[in-house]
Amino acid sequence: MKNQTALLTTPRKIEIVDSEMPIMGRDEVLIEIRHVGVCGSDVAYFQDPTLGGHLKVQLPVVLGHECAGRVVEKGADVTSLQVGDLVAIEPGVPCYRCDKCLGGRYNLCRKMNFMACPPWEKAALHRYITHPASFSFRIPSNMTTVEGALVEPLAVGVHAATRAQVGPGDSVIILGSGTIGLMVLLACRARGVGNITVVDLFDNRLDMAKMAGARLILNASHTDVEEAVEQITAGSGMDFVFETAGNQKTASMTTRLVKAGGKGVMVGNGHGKTPYDFLSMNMKEADILSVFRYRNIYPSTIESIASGTIPVRQMATAFFPFEQVQRAFETALDDRQNQVKVMIEM
Numbered sequence: 001m002k003n004q005t006a007l008l009t010t011p012r013k014i015e016i017v018d019s020e021m022p023i024m025g026r027d028e029v030l031i032e033i034r035h036v037g038v039c040g041s042d043v044a045y046f047q048d049p050t051l052g053g054h055l056k057v058q059l060p061v062v063l064g065h066e067c068a069g070r071v072v073e074k075g076a077d078v079t080s081l082q083v084g085d086l087v088a089i090e091p092g093v094p095c096y097r098c099d100k101c102l103g104g105r106y107n108l109c110r111k112m113n114f115m116a117c118p119p120w121e122k123a124a125l126h127r128y129i130t131h132p133a134s135f136s137f138r139i140p141s142n143m144t145t146v147e148g149a150l151v152e153p154l155a156v157g158v159h160a161a162t163r164a165q166v167g168p169g170d171s172v173i174i175l176g177s178g179t180i181g182l183m184v185l186l187a188c189r190a191r192g193v194g195n196i197t198v199v200d201l202f203d204n205r206l207d208m209a210k211m212a213g214a215r216l217i218l219n220a221s222h223t224d225v226e227e228a229v230e231q232i233t234a235g236s237g238m239d240f241v242f243e244t245a246g247n248q249k250t251a252s253m254t255t256r257l258v259k260a261g262g263k264g265v266m267v268g269n270g271h272g273k274t275p276y277d278f279l280s281m282n283m284k285e286a287d288i289l290s291v292f293r294y295r296n297i298y299p300s301t302i303e304s305i306a307s308g309t310i311p312v313r314q315m316a317t318a319f320f321p322f323e324q325v326q327r328a329f330e331t332a333l334d335d336r337q338n339q340v341k342v343m344i345e346m
Contacts, residue, residue: 068148157183
């Protein structure tokens with residue numbers, strides 16, 4: 001076995017180099033990576049590793065955290081997996097010892113070692129990686145590693161919908177029809193929500209939302225979204241407003257779109273100061289929920305895909321071989337209007 005790694009050497013420049021095989025621990029498995037999805041955070045680091053000066057980053061670093069592959073070796077203490085198993089990889093490994101981990105909310109672990117994020121100790125864009133067996137989940141034979149790599153972004157959507165507790169009869173509006181917005185849409189549909197409106201600036205993304213089950217789509221580039229929601233709801237507003245774009249404007253808009261007693265759910269990771277009308281939310285006695293990644297959700301998310309409840313495969317819109325990883329990232333950055341999820345095939 002020979003390992004190779006895709007290194008981000010300078011902003012917007014990735015080079016493939018030969019690399020050492022990782023050393024496997026007793027509770028780990030050695031995984032041959034098959035598919036890696038290019039996340040919006042990967043694209044942001046690709047374009048500017050410091051995220052506008054917010055981070056100190058020592059290049060080179062390795063990107064990628066949406067991944068799946070095949071177990072080729074297992075550590076001496078591993079009993080949950082066998083060589084040859086296909087696995088979806090949960091990319092964040094917590095400390096297991098802090099109060100958040102012990103309380104079951106390990107996504108909030110202050111010492112979380114998350115792939116392709118500071119402290120930059122792990123990432124997916126290698127031919128081979130090691131990973132704890134407890135965070136490597138077998139996928140059934142009717143799933144592919146394309147779907148296995150899509151478990152990660154879908155887990156964000158499932159966690160958001162679960163945290164919000166949406167259900168049949170609720171009205172939902174999703175601000176942003178990128179990957180995470182579409183995953184929230186699929187998760188809401190799986191929970192029985194039929195009345196879903198999706199807002200975006202690009203028709204092709206809205207077309208994807210329509211295909212995925214949105215009842216109504218609104219193009220904010222030529223539609224007054226607040227006026228449209230006023231008409232749709234007869235002035236009452238939406239039960240749930242999911243902000244998934246990570247945009248200051250859409251984040252501010254949630255206060256005006258949510259109904260009295262409703263919930264504004266902040267899923268997108270917006271940077272910088274955002275004007276937010278807390279008085280309006282107080283007068284509506286509306287809840288504000290934040291969402292950070294996910295926890296304890298990979299097995300149920302995998303089952304939702306395997307059972308056909310959530311048809312996630314359609315979200316993969318472009319494929320590039322590992323040797324064209326530079327082109328894959330350029331496509332994800334420069335053709336984001338036309339692509340939902342760019343996938344790298346190892």
